[in-house]
Amino acid sequence: MMVRLAWLAVAGMLWIAPAMAQTTFTPREESPEEFSAGAGRDETFYACTACHGFRLVAQQGMTRAQWEDSINLMIRRHNMPPLDDKDREKILTYLETAYPPRAPAGRGGWVNPFAK
Amino acid sequence: MAREIGGDTAEGNKFETSRRRFLGSSGLAAIGAVIGGALPLSRNGIGIPQAHAQAAPAAAPAPAKGPQLLKFPGKNEGLVVLGEKPLVAETPESLLDDDTTPIEKFYIRNNGQIPEEAKDPDAWKITIDGEVNNKIEITLGELKSKYKAVTRRMVLECGGNGRAGFSPPARGNQWTNGGAGCAEWTGVPLADLLKKAGLKPSAKYTAHYAADLHLSGDAGKPTISRGVRIEKAMDPNTLIVWAMNGKPLPNIHGGPVRLIVPGWAGSASQKWLTRITIRDKEHDGPGMTEFSYRTAIKPMVPGGKADPANFRILESMPVRSIITNPANGAKFAAGTKELKLRGASWAGDLTVKQVDVSTDFGASWQRATLEKPKNRYDWQRWTATLKLPTDGYFEIWARATDSKGAMQPHQAGFWNPQGYGGNAMHRIAVLVG
Numbered sequence: 001m002m003v004r005l006a007w008l009a010v011a012g013m014l015w016i017a018p019a020m021a022q023t024t025f026t027p028r029e030e031s032p033e034e035f036s037a038g039a040g041r042d043e044t045f046y047a048c049t050a051c052h053g054f055r056l057v058a059q060q061g062m063t064r065a066q067w068e069d070s071i072n073l074m075i076r077r078h079n080m081p082p083l084d085d086k087d088r089e090k091i092l093t094y095l096e097t098a099y100p101p102r103a104p105a106g107r108g109g110w111v112n113p114f115a116k
Numbered sequence: 117m118a119r120e121i122g123g124d125t126a127e128g129n130k131f132e133t134s135r136r137r138f139l140g141s142s143g144l145a146a147i148g149a150v151i152g153g154a155l156p157l158s159r160n161g162i163g164i165p166q167a168h169a170q171a172a173p174a175a176a177p178a179p180a181k182g183p184q185l186l187k188f189p190g191k192n193e194g195l196v197v198l199g200e201k202p203l204v205a206e207t208p209e210s211l212l213d214d215d216t217t218p219i220e221k222f223y224i225r226n227n228g229q230i231p232e233e234a235k236d237p238d239a240w241k242i243t244i245d246g247e248v249n250n251k252i253e254i255t256l257g258e259l260k261s262k263y264k265a266v267t268r269r270m271v272l273e274c275g276g277n278g279r280a281g282f283s284p285p286a287r288g289n290q291w292t293n294g295g296a297g298c299a300e301w302t303g304v305p306l307a308d309l310l311k312k313a314g315l316k317p318s319a320k321y322t323a324h325y326a327a328d329l330h331l332s333g334d335a336g337k338p339t340i341s342r343g344v345r346i347e348k349a350m351d352p353n354t355l356i357v358w359a360m361n362g363k364p365l366p367n368i369h370g371g372p373v374r375l376i377v378p379g380w381a382g383s384a385s386q387k388w389l390t391r392i393t394i395r396d397k398e399h400d401g402p403g404m405t406e407f408s409y410r411t412a413i414k415p416m417v418p419g420g421k422a423d424p425a426n427f428r429i430l431e432s433m434p435v436r437s438i439i440t441n442p443a444n445g446a447k448f449a450a451g452t453k454e455l456k457l458r459g460a461s462w463a464g465d466l467t468v469k470q471v472d473v474s475t476d477f478g479a480s481w482q483r484a485t486l487e488k489p490k491n492r493y494d495w496q497r498w499t500a501t502l503k504l505p506t507d508g509y510f511e512i513w514a515r516a517t518d519s520k521g522a523m524q525p526h527q528a529g530f531w532n533p534q535g536y537g538g539n540a541m542h543r544i545a546v547l548v549g
Binding site: 024025027028049050051052053055056059060061062063065066069070073077078079101102113114 | 406
């Protein structure tokens with residue numbers, strides 16, 4: 001009983017009590033405010049996080065055309081509800097503004113550990 | 117079957133499912149209204165299970181600066197989280213310094229929800245059906261007792277390893293080199309089961325299915341279902357495994373039972389394996405078509421519009437080497453004239469012929485001492501001793517060459533929308549003095 005209570009206390013911080021602590025994982029809850037500000041951020045956040053973490057989105061850096069391909073892929077292959085034109089416009093505009101292709105080119109995600 | 121979702125996790129799933137349904141049925145206009153009102157639901161508890169309301173934090177924690185490090189029972193806290201939903205974490209190169217990658221340091225790749233741990237692993241059922249003379253239904257317990265087990269040390273590598281090297285960025289988790297590890301896998305060659313089942317002459321391709329639920333919560337939708345040509349399935353190194361480094365295969369790595377299809381994209385090595393259906397044609401499950409695990413036949417303009425007809429399945433992974441010691445960012449005392457390097461290299465279906473290292477951005481190269489693999493598909497460890505002319509800033513580059521003579525390039529090339537085949541040389545920076 002004490003163990004269970006202790007788990008609940010820990011789980012309180014983790015938001016959900018893991019039923020089997022060894023193997024389950026509770027994603028940290030994200031909020032729109034953590035991500036690049038801009039018009040359409042909340043709509044984009046909630047459309048994407050119905051299934052997956054927004055971090056998966058924020059990892060990317062793509063052109064509008066590539067973002068559109070991604071959304072089409074999510075609708076076609078991963079059960080994302082279709083977007084009407086107005087929502088699609090809003091979301092694409094946010095994504096292309098907040099997460100464009102990253103510069104400089106060719107650095108390969110490699111970051112100089114001594115750079116200031 | 118073995119995936120019994122219970123307790124609070126089930127609450128979480130219910131919540132996700134209902135939220136999704138809500139989103140699906142009402143569209144974004146409604147979401148906007150909700151944002152102004154009750155959302156985020158999980159913070160004020162309206163409309164969600166009581167357990168969540170009680171456990172809800174006052175506010176979401178601030179985003180961490182720098183890499184987010186993994187907090188997961190039994191896993192090393194040096195692993196870098198690429199995503200939490202689904203959970204994906206890579207191993208920094210310097211943590212791949214062991215000859216055999218310990219379980220705690222092995223990378224994590226999920227595509228869907230993580231199943232509950234099987235309560236009775238030996239009762240886990242695997243079915244082999246399709247283009248076979250006799251369908252097989254076997255429990256893990258029977259598999260262990262009726263077939264001869266083998267143990268092999270083999271590399272498992274995510275198909276997207278090296279994706280972060282692409283410019284412009286390619287879609288997907290931005291792996292550097294850490295979507296790889298080399299563990300001792302114990303299991304039974306898939307070929308032994310396929311021989312027992314009897315392949316029909318029409319058998320061309322496998323289709324793998326598993327117990328992990330799609331992120332959308334749709335139980336009828338496979339999270340991912342890939343397969344391989346029947347020749348690869350019959351390779352004696354393609355195994356159905358239940359142990360990793362001599363321990364029962366952990367749930368997070370696909371336990372109690374998974375496939376290991378060495379040398380090919382890790383997604384072929386289905387976790388939480390429940391069924392292999394033999395098909396008479398190339399498999400077309402989620403993860404097989406369009407740009408998934410495929411590279412361009414005719415090289416395309418980076419970032420350009422891709423044509424699915426120009427794509428073929430990525431099979432063998434490309435040659436790669438990593439410096440596992442020292443770590444990127446290591447500092448050495450002034451006057452240090454010699455550095456001892458350790459590393460690992462591997463090359464999908466091939467072996468590594470040589471590894472070279474450079475401290476002058478590739479102007480000159482020095483051959484490393486390369487070990488032989490323990491068995492096929494093992495990685496090859498290497499060492500080198502570098503002389504440094506002065507104190508100062510140095511970059512160390514490592515370049516492997518495979519048994520057919522292909523070398524790692526300076527940059528990830530042959531851009532494709534989902535970023536496969538990126539095997540740019542690993543580089544670290546060190547500071548002396």
